Amino acid sequence: xxxxxSSSFKLSAQLGGHSGDVRAVAASSSTPxxxxxxxxxxxxxxxxxxxxxxxxxxxxxxxxxxxxxxSAAWLRTGSGLVALTGGQDGIINGHSSDPVxxxxxxxxxxxLLGHLSNVCALNVWQAExxxxxxxxxxxxxLTARVWRDFxxxxxxxxxxxxxxxxxxxxxxxxxxxxxxxxxxxYALPGIAEDIDDPDKAPSIEPCATFVGHDDAVRALVSLxxxxxxxxxxxxxxxxxxxxxxxxxxxxLSKPISPVATLSGHTSFIYSLSKLPSAEILSxxxxxxxxxxxxxxxxxxxxxxxxxxxxxxxxxNGDLACGSSDHVVRVFSRSSERQADAEAQxxxxxxxxxxxLNKTQVGDVEKxxxxxxxxxxxxxxxxxxxxxxxxxxxxEAHQWTQGQWVKIGEVVGGVGSGTKKLxxxxxxxxxxxVDIADDAPPLKLxxxxxxxxxxxxxxxxxxxxxxxxxxxxxxxxxxxxxxxxTLGQGASEYVDPYTxxxxxxxxxxxxxxxxxxxxxxxxxxxxPFTRSETxxxxxxxxxxxxxxxDFKNLNTSAVKSKITQLSDGLKDQGVTPELQTxxxxxxxxxxxxxxxxxxxxxxxxxxxxxxPSDSLLPVLDTYRAAVLxxxxxxxxxxxxxxxxxxxxxxxWPSDAAQAKARDTNSMLALRAIANxxxxxxxxxxxxxxxxxxxxxxxxxxxxxxxxxLSKNARVAYATVAxxxxxxLTSNLGxxxxxxxxxxxxxxxxxTESGEPEVAFRALVALGNLVSAPL
Numbered sequence: 177x178x179x180x181x182s183s184s185f186k187l188s189a190q191l192g193g194h195s196g197d198v199r200a201v202a203a204s205s206s207t208p209x210x211x212x213x214x215x216x217x218x219x220x221x222x223x224x225x226x227x228x229x230x231x232x233x234x235x236x237x238x239x240x241x242x243x244x245x246x247s248a249a250w251l252r253t254g255s256g257l258v259a260l261t262g263g264q265d266g267i268i269n270g271h272s273s274d275p276v277x278x279x280x281x282x283x284x285x286x287x288l289l290g291h292l293s294n295v296c297a298l299n300v301w302q303a304e305x306x307x308x309x310x311x312x313x314x315x316x317x318l319t320a321r322v323w324r325d326f327x328x329x330x331x332x333x334x335x336x337x338x339x340x341x342x343x344x345x346x347x348x349x350x351x352x353x354x355x356x357x358x359x360x361x362y363a364l365p366g367i368a369e370d371i372d373d374p375d376k377a378p379s380i381e382p383c384a385t386f387v388g389h390d391d392a393v394r395a396l397v398s399l400x401x402x403x404x405x406x407x408x409x410x411x412x413x414x415x416x417x418x419x420x421x422x423x424x425x426x427x428l429s430k431p432i433s434p435v436a437t438l439s440g441h442t443s444f445i446y447s448l449s450k451l452p453s454a455e456i457l458s459x460x461x462x463x464x465x466x467x468x469x470x471x472x473x474x475x476x477x478x479x480x481x482x483x484x485x486x487x488x489x490x491x492n493g494d495l496a497c498g499s500s501d502h503v504v505r506v507f508s509r510s511s512e513r514q515a516d517a518e519a520q521x522x523x524x525x526x527x528x529x530x531x532l533n534k535t536q537v538g539d540v541e542k543x544x545x546x547x548x549x550x551x552x553x554x555x556x557x558x559x560x561x562x563x564x565x566x567x568x569x570x571e572a573h574q575w576t577q578g579q580w581v582k583i584g585e586v587v588g589g590v591g592s593g594t595k596k597l598x599x600x601x602x603x604x605x606x607x608x609v610d611i612a613d614d615a616p617p618l619k620l621x622x623x624x625x626x627x628x629x630x631x632x633x634x635x636x637x638x639x640x641x642x643x644x645x646x647x648x649x650x651x652x653x654x655x656x657x658x659x660x661t662l663g664q665g666a667s668e669y670v671d672p673y674t675x676x677x678x679x680x681x682x683x684x685x686x687x688x689x690x691x692x693x694x695x696x697x698x699x700x701x702x703p704f705t706r707s708e709t710x711x712x713x714x715x716x717x718x719x720x721x722x723x724x725d726f727k728n729l730n731t732s733a734v735k736s737k738i739t740q741l742s743d744g745l746k747d748q749g750v751t752p753e754l755q756t757x758x759x760x761x762x763x764x765x766x767x768x769x770x771x772x773x774x775x776x777x778x779x780x781x782x783x784x785x786x787p788s789d790s791l792l793p794v795l796d797t798y799r800a801a802v803l804x805x806x807x808x809x810x811x812x813x814x815x816x817x818x819x820x821x822x823x824x825x826x827w828p829s830d831a832a833q834a835k836a837r838d839t840n841s842m843l844a845l846r847a848i849a850n851x852x853x854x855x856x857x858x859x860x861x862x863x864x865x866x867x868x869x870x871x872x873x874x875x876x877x878x879x880x881x882x883x884l885s886k887n888a889r890v891a892y893a894t895v896a897x898x899x900x901x902x903l904t905s906n907l908g909x910x911x912x913x914x915x916x917x918x919x920x921x922x923x924x925x926t927e928s929g930e931p932e933v934a935f936r937a938l939v940a941l942g943n944l945v946s947a948p949l
Contacts, residue, residue, distance in 0.1 A: 198498025262295030301344035337600025355600025
């Protein structure tokens with residue numbers, strides 16, 4: 177069997193820069209070729225092919241999403257390319273290209289709203305006439321959606337779990353693949369008039385279904401006008417014939433089975449693509465990209481990462497993949513585009529030196545393994561793995577392109593990083609929780625990015641269990657996750673005021689506030705985007721009833737910073753109760769609710785006495801602490817942080833003072849948002865009675881708001897949103913509803929381009945409209 181090319185794929189480039197798993201890659205059909213990568217670090221990147229055909233330049237970085245970015249696609253329009261990204265925030269962003277330079281705009285030109293949860297799949301039907309092209313998206317809200325001219329044109333329903341993949345089939349049909357193991361075919365409506373109201377987009381049921389997978393279906397690719405392939409968690413690639421003619425009205429009565437199955441992967445398959453040579457590409461949890469010709473694997477490319485989340489074919493016959501080690505890699509059959517011999521050797525050495533967990537290769541009985549003599553026997557097929565004894569080590573070798581290639585050394589232990597599925601969605605853990613001897617265990621899904629308190633609370637609410645179990649469930653999560661966290665790394669930020677410490681609030685967050693000197697404070701995590709079970713989708717996201725908050729605190733860094741600042745302020749006679757504050761920080765670090773409410777008196781003394789440019793760690797601690805029960809009345813705490821930030825005073829003209837004011841204002845606003853988030857009904861009623869904290873627009877509406885940094889404005893809009901959430905759950909008139917309306921109008925008329933500020937303000941405005949006043 178001859179390959180479509182006489183040579184095999186070899187490394188061309190390794191594109192670094194992401195700080196999280198690369199979940200999607202997409203290649204443009206333009207010249208030069210552009211690669212779009214989407215990552216769990218909250219960003220997408222655009223890599224442009226250089227004059228030598230390699231991707232050796234700096235990428236454009238797109239940071240419009242809140243939360244993970246999980247899907248990517250390109251759309252060609254009459255005015256140029258549009259980079260499309262879908263995220264955990266349920267939003268699809270479209271970034272246009274400059275018509276002259278071809279550079280991609282950092283700020284999105286289009287924001288497509290409709291999905292109620294994570295958008296995990298994007299694909300485009302590119303018609304000869306650009307105006308007839310369309311976009312398809314799939315999400316965790318159990319739907320796929322069709323978009324024409326950046327407006328929602330159809331909602332594809334029928335899936336009972338998350339829609340993981342979408343594939344256009346010409347101008348009139350779309351395939352979707354779901355975690356419910358079923359592939360569905362839909363007949364689209366014709367190109368109609370522009371749909372200005374998303375609620376008017378028609379809902380469509382499938383006209384045919386395809387079966388044959390034993391687990392969630394994660395990937396689709398069109399092979400030609402008559403066939404397509406699918407793959408998923410069962411490790412198989414199925415090939416199907418499309419019905420002829422394609423159904424358009426009455427659905428087919430019988431599901432369709434595959435005509436061929438391609439086997440070779442040893443774990444989940446996450447992605448499929450097709451080369452110009454018609455060969456199929458696949459990638460998955462077994463550290464590999466595989467090239468298929470017919471039903472046989474022609475080449476296995478090993479990647480030094482556990483998960484190869486995505487693979488895409490390039491128009492020039494190269495391929496690119498994104499993986500869990502945060503890297504995008506390009507492989508080529510063209511010697512002109514392949515890396516030099518030194519880079520190839522270094523890559524091969526990296527592969528050979530990988531430590532493979534037993535969970536990746538199966539149980540190993542070292543005493544029964546053969547020695548290196550076993551490598552004289554050829555493999556049975558491309559991709560076969562053989563383990564041998566090499567002294568005290570166990571080596572894994574893979575049969576690739578007619579020879580055995582070392583792919584790593586097998587080590588013990590557990591925890592390969594494989595994602596678990598629960599109700600069609602991915603989680604780092606899915607625990608079995610036994611609540612009674614005579615009852616089946618309950619499922620507790622948990623991601624390392626989740627707050628254990630929130631996960632525990634949702635688990636108890638979902639299973640109608642008493643909240644008195646909250647601490648017990650939190651401790652269960654913490655003990656079973658063994659303290660693992662995502663995204664931890666060394667801080668690169670220096671305190672903007674003293675330069676003497678590397679303290680940054682929320683050192684592990686990448687979405688916090690950023691100001692001069694690289695300061696970040698708190699996590700800008702949006703509760704809208706949390707991975708949670710979504711019921712049958714509705715046509716509206718309003719009213720929004722969940723309070724937003726700002727979690728996460730680097731307690732050890734805060735403690736060090738407060739001690740350092742205290743030493744510097746001793747001459748001024750300001751000596752804090754360091755022992756009391758240390759105990760408070762220890763309590764916050766423990767994640768347990770403790771025996772009673774927190775006493776914040778020591779912090780409140782510092783907020784009153786310390787100078788403004790030293791309040792950063794104090795306000796940040798106060799912000800995190802008010803997520804717990806506290807002894808200070810919440811309405812009083814709101815006023816305390818506003819006074820500490822000098823909220824009612826004119827904006828300072830001195831640059832250093834203005835920087836301190838912005839940082840303190842942001843933290844004060846985040847603290848007020850948090851005061852709402854974890855309060856009792858009585859406490860919220862008292863907060864609602866304090867008109868001062870919502871009528872703050874009087875000092876911000878025209879003068880101060882534009883001077884605030886992006887993250888301070890996001891915090892400001894979050895406070896307004898939380899006030900609107902209160903309105904949605906309280907019958908009767910609220911005296912300050914009119915003031916809140918004026919505030920939201922001020923925000924929307926003043927905001928200069930940060931979509932997250934506008935989005936939260938618009939949701940708050942929608943809450944006002946739908947509130948039972």
